[in-house]
Amino acid sequence: MKATNLSQPQRRKFMQHLVRAMGVTSATALVYGSNLNVAMAYQVRTDKLDGAGQLFDKPTMQTLKHIVDTILPRTDTPSGADLDCHGFVDHQLFRCHSEKEQQACLQIISQIEKHAMANFKQSFCQLDEKQQLELLQSIEAMNGFTQLQRNQFKFLKSLIVFGYFTSEQGAREILRYDPVPGGFSVIPLKKGDKCWGSLAYY
Amino acid sequence: MNKDIYIKQQNKKFDVLVVGSGITGGWAAKEFCERGFNTLMIERGRVVEHRKDYITEGKPVWEYDNRSKVDNLLIEQQYKIQKDCYAFHDGTKQFFGNDRDLPYETTEGTDFRWIRANQLGGKSLLWHRQSYRMCEDDFLANKRDGVGNDWPIRYQDIADWYSYVETFAGISGSKENLPNLPDGEFLPPFAMTGPEKALKVAIEKAFPGRNLIMGRTAHLTKPSTLHISQGRVQCQTRNECQKGCSFGAYFSTQSSTLPAAAKTNNLSIAANSVVHSVIYDEKRNRAIGVRVIDNDDLSTREYFADVVFLCASTIGTTQIMLNSTSKKFPNGIANSSGVLGHYLMDHNYNARATGDIEGFEDEYYKGRRPSSCYMPNFQTRPELYRKGYLRGFAYGISTFRSDWRGKSQQDGIGSDFKQQLSLPGKWGVNFSAQGEMLPHFDNQMSLHPTKTDKWGIPLINFNVEYRENEKAMMDDAAEMGAEMLRAGGCTNVKSGTSYDLPHRAPGIAIHEVGTARMGRDPKNSVLNQYCQSHDIPNLFVTDGSGYCSSGVVNPSLTFMALTARAVDYCAKEIKAQRL
Numbered sequence: 001m002k003a004t005n006l007s008q009p010q011r012r013k014f015m016q017h018l019v020r021a022m023g024v025t026s027a028t029a030l031v032y033g034s035n036l037n038v039a040m041a042y043q044v045r046t047d048k049l050d051g052a053g054q055l056f057d058k059p060t061m062q063t064l065k066h067i068v069d070t071i072l073p074r075t076d077t078p079s080g081a082d083l084d085c086h087g088f089v090d091h092q093l094f095r096c097h098s099e100k101e102q103q104a105c106l107q108i109i110s111q112i113e114k115h116a117m118a119n120f121k122q123s124f125c126q127l128d129e130k131q132q133l134e135l136l137q138s139i140e141a142m143n144g145f146t147q148l149q150r151n152q153f154k155f156l157k158s159l160i161v162f163g164y165f166t167s168e169q170g171a172r173e174i175l176r177y178d179p180v181p182g183g184f185s186v187i188p189l190k191k192g193d194k195c196w197g198s199l200a201y202y
Numbered sequence: 203m204n205k206d207i208y209i210k211q212q213n214k215k216f217d218v219l220v221v222g223s224g225i226t227g228g229w230a231a232k233e234f235c236e237r238g239f240n241t242l243m244i245e246r247g248r249v250v251e252h253r254k255d256y257i258t259e260g261k262p263v264w265e266y267d268n269r270s271k272v273d274n275l276l277i278e279q280q281y282k283i284q285k286d287c288y289a290f291h292d293g294t295k296q297f298f299g300n301d302r303d304l305p306y307e308t309t310e311g312t313d314f315r316w317i318r319a320n321q322l323g324g325k326s327l328l329w330h331r332q333s334y335r336m337c338e339d340d341f342l343a344n345k346r347d348g349v350g351n352d353w354p355i356r357y358q359d360i361a362d363w364y365s366y367v368e369t370f371a372g373i374s375g376s377k378e379n380l381p382n383l384p385d386g387e388f389l390p391p392f393a394m395t396g397p398e399k400a401l402k403v404a405i406e407k408a409f410p411g412r413n414l415i416m417g418r419t420a421h422l423t424k425p426s427t428l429h430i431s432q433g434r435v436q437c438q439t440r441n442e443c444q445k446g447c448s449f450g451a452y453f454s455t456q457s458s459t460l461p462a463a464a465k466t467n468n469l470s471i472a473a474n475s476v477v478h479s480v481i482y483d484e485k486r487n488r489a490i491g492v493r494v495i496d497n498d499d500l501s502t503r504e505y506f507a508d509v510v511f512l513c514a515s516t517i518g519t520t521q522i523m524l525n526s527t528s529k530k531f532p533n534g535i536a537n538s539s540g541v542l543g544h545y546l547m548d549h550n551y552n553a554r555a556t557g558d559i560e561g562f563e564d565e566y567y568k569g570r571r572p573s574s575c576y577m578p579n580f581q582t583r584p585e586l587y588r589k590g591y592l593r594g595f596a597y598g599i600s601t602f603r604s605d606w607r608g609k610s611q612q613d614g615i616g617s618d619f620k621q622q623l624s625l626p627g628k629w630g631v632n633f634s635a636q637g638e639m640l641p642h643f644d645n646q647m648s649l650h651p652t653k654t655d656k657w658g659i660p661l662i663n664f665n666v667e668y669r670e671n672e673k674a675m676m677d678d679a680a681e682m683g684a685e686m687l688r689a690g691g692c693t694n695v696k697s698g699t700s701y702d703l704p705h706r707a708p709g710i711a712i713h714e715v716g717t718a719r720m721g722r723d724p725k726n727s728v729l730n731q732y733c734q735s736h737d738i739p740n741l742f743v744t745d746g747s748g749y750c751s752s753g754v755v756n757p758s759l760t761f762m763a764l765t766a767r768a769v770d771y772c773a774k775e776i777k778a779q780r781l
Contacts, residue, residue, distance in 0.1 A: 072620045088269075096271040133616055140613045154611060161610035161623060166269040171262065174624055179260065181569035184392050184439045189566035195605040195626050199570065200263050200442050201270040201291045202607075 053090030055102055056109075061086060063109050066125045068160050070132040077174050080164055088163035089156070101155065108152035112136070115144065162202070171197035208249065209242070209470045216242045216470070216507040217776075219492060221477050221522065224324025225758050226745045226765045227513035228459030229367070233769035234511075235468040239776075242505055243469065246476040246497055246514075247320035250297075250327065252433075252456035256446030258293040266292045286705040287317045287712070289328055289444045297327050297444065307650055307663040313707035314664035316517060322473055324515065325712070326454040328444045331420040331572065332598075333373045334755035335364050335384045339582035343638075344751050346584055347592050350545065350641035351721045353750045354731035357384070363763035370462075371453040371762065372429050374573070375418030383415075383578035383755075389423045391416040392571050397559045397601045397629045401690040402575075408689040412580050414599060419573040420453035420759075432458050441570035452572070472505065474498055476657045479526035480510055480535050480741065488781075489535070489741040492522075495657040509740045509772060509781060513765065516546075516746040517647060520717040521662055523743075524649050536735035539726055542718055546645045546666050547752040549711040550595075550637035552701040553676040555683025557692030559601065559629035566603060566626055574600035577633075579754040591674040595637035596754050597683060604628055631692060635679035639708075639752045640671050641716055666708045668701050676701055713757050715749035733768040740781040744768045 052058040064086040072080035080086070093102045115135060116124040124132065139145045139153045164170045171177055175197025217239040220230045227243060234241045249255075263270050270292045277285050284290050284298040299318025308314050319325040338357040344350040361384070368387040376391040394402070394416055402414040421437040422429050429435075434450030434457055443452050450457035463469040474497035481491040481504065491506035512519040520543055526535035534542045581587050581594025588594075604627035614622065645667065649660035668676075676699045684697040700706040721727025724736035729748045735741040744765040746757055753760075775781050 071615050073617050075617045075620060077620075077624075092268060092271070095273050096268050097274070136615045140615070157615075158607075158610040161606055162269070165606050165623070166263045168262070168264040171264065178568070179262065179440065181439045183437075184567065184569035184571040186393060186395055187566050187568045189564050189626060193566065193626070194624050195603075196570075200261065200440070201293050202263065 053087065054094040055106070056090050060106070060109055061090065063113055063124050064089065066132060067109065067112065067136065067156070070129070070136050071157055071160055072164055078169060080160055083164055083167045083169055085160045085163040088167070089159050092159060092163065104152040105156045108149055108156055111145070111149055112139075165197060166202065204464070207464060207469060207471055209472055211503060212242070212470070212472070212505060216240050216505065218242070218509045218511060219244060219505055219507040220511045220513055221492060222324060222513035222515065222518065222745065223322050223455055223471070224319070224513065224515060225326045225329070225455070226761045227324065228326060228455030228463070229762050229765040230511045230513050230744060230769055231469055232459040232463040233766055234773070235463040235466040237769070237773050238468065239773070240468050241463070241470070242507065243471045244475050244477060244492065244494065244505065245322050245471065245473045247322065247473065249473045250322045250456065252450070252460070253448040256448060257296065258445045259442070259448060261293060268292060283315055284317060286315050286710060293442070294328065294444045297321060303656060305655065306661055307653065309663060309665035312665055312667050313704055314666050315705070315707050315709035316664070317709065317712045322471070323455040327446055327456065329758055330756065331443065331452050332756040333368070333371070333418050333420045333759040334578070335386055336753045336755055336760055337382050337384055337582060339382065340751070340753040343593060344641070349592065350751055351719065351726055354720050354722045359731070360760070360763045360767060363767045364759065367759065367762040367766055370428065371420050371458060372422045372425065372434070373418055373759070374421050374423040376416050378413065378415050380413060380578060382580060382582045386418070388418070392419070392423060392573050394575065395567060395601055396562045396565045397631065398575050398599070401631065404690040405686050409686065412577060412686070414575055414577050417573040417576040417598070421572055422451050432461055434458065437572065439569035439571055441572040443572055476659070477514065477522050478657070478659055479522060482526065482528050482531070482535055482738070484528060484530050487738060489738055500657060509776065510742070512741070512743045513745050516714040516717055517662065519743055519745055519747050520647060521649070521659070523718065525659060531737070536728055536737040536741055538737050539724060539728060541726060542728055543648050544643050544646045545641040545716040545719055546647050546664070546714065547639040547641055547716040547749065548708045549713040549752060549754070550639050550668055550672045550676060550701065551634065551711045552668075552706050553635035553637070553679035553683065553697070553699045554632060555680055555687055555695065555697035556630065556632040557687040557695040559631055559692055562629050574598055588678055590678065591671045592640065593638040593675070594754060595635045595675060595679050597633045597635055599631065599633050601629060601631045604630055631687065633683035633687065635676060635683065636711070636754060637672060637675045637679060638754050639668070641751055642669060647717060668708060673701055713746070713752065715746035715752055715757060718743050718747035719750050720748045721750065732771040733764055734772070742768055742772060
């Protein structure tokens, strides 16, 4: 029996049979060593990358996308926008956050736009990378921005980072992923070793 | 499980009715079934089958609609109260009660968080699994302080029963030989991290009498043949326990007591059966059965037996008793004393101290340890009490390396920041206080005079407050926690209390106890030392209702021991034809 292409209930049943048949350790090794989780993968909403969201209109979404990629640019790992973090922020704010938090994000994005227009006479999206970086750094440094705006930006930033590391690629590939550790132990940490991304709830 | 085990209508009389299927209901059913009694377990909620109904188990975070967070609208409509429980998220919400269908009232100026888990297995599926024995001093506290009534039992009365339930349930922990936290029958403890060991050394040296140990928890770190025979295997340290565990690695009704009870062929289960009241035969002065309202179609039915065990949770059981009125007991069955519903206690989990730990940068951990460290109560006797309040508290102590969640709050933008986010950060530690709550007559649950729920059962009104003693204790616990962290070399130490926050109101520790207290005197207590009601010999209550004082330790292990002991006593009384 192949472990790929199984629905959630089928997967549970499959696990149960395996556990009964061969004991827990070998069953989990088999399943998690396979492509099972790839078969269940989250679908990145490419259709949403440039369109309007549930909360954000199209221009705001565009600005957010550039904010996301300024905070988490493409390096040897994908950028925030590569993983649809702007789509995620729109979705998550709409579904799970208060109106106050939604407004905080709308306000800071609009402030960033205003700041870009006032200082560069261009939209944030049209600034070069260095200008974008410096603009966002000036929010955290409260250089031309208030404490309230800094707080709003920090909230937006934490939501973007949450979206990044709870995506399938973020958790499985960019961090270390170990869904069934099989025990707890203290291990050495070598330079460059990544965090665990395997927590299954937040 | 065998389908024949589930019944609905049943005219034949059972030997025993067990109302509730959580930790105590499971134990009562197992103990009776293994002694050959024909037992009916009655559960108000749906059936949850081990493994099959753990619908979110193993589901990674990106597969949830909202990355495991619960939709706002759903919370607003169904989980306004339940959302405040630490274990509530999109992977566990199916095991929490629906607040829309389960309303309750609170007296003006007070607040209460009533967390519900109405399904087969009850809160045994959702519990935090920390398992500690109460100590000799705990059973003497009321007597020594003159607060509340004296427990009718002492530690020695239940020590063997602790051993009995520990062996079966499987408790991991370390032998410490501490007078304030008796040792038990342990499976190997989980490992401590380097920073935990260092804190232990520093704090125990600076504060003799205070001990930092590995938490004791109902997880199979090394299953015995007894556990394997229950169908359980070793803990995989996923720490997603509250979704249900197909490995059966933590103790729950489903993983442990239910299969043992079912194996005897003496068990029947009536699910979706909301117990309205206990049926009382005034002539014989016996409980003869229960009235049930169907959870789904609201039809009524009755079940009969020679003995009734109420194991429906402290609040659930007391609600049933208050609602079981007769000419002889106009204020609730077995309530000649009038104390039923009074002296409601929870634990007070409302002080915290946090700090950073320097060093240990080359150390990390593998696995998500489903437990943390523990500092047992070191104020168990009046001569050890601190100034300004009675009794004491324990600390749950956890250490961790910070990750992107904490780092995302720091300043930083761009590629270096992004790289840093993926690496483990500084070690941190937090001390969370777990305080005793004194028994107070006015901390009471009662039935609402007019309002009823959808099953026609009167709503509960809570009138419960943290009082001066509880608040003073938490103030001190926050400060002492910070003091110990500083002594342990921590930096960036912060501390504070949360007892004034609405979402931290009484009930939120989910350790409700005390509303049908035990005692020697039938005039001021409901139960005797065997959890048997003073008034009606064949009516027993073995959940937290019987507590005389809350003590400090997590109560579930004591619930198990008291239940097993009560069944043993009851079985002997049946044999002697005294019931």
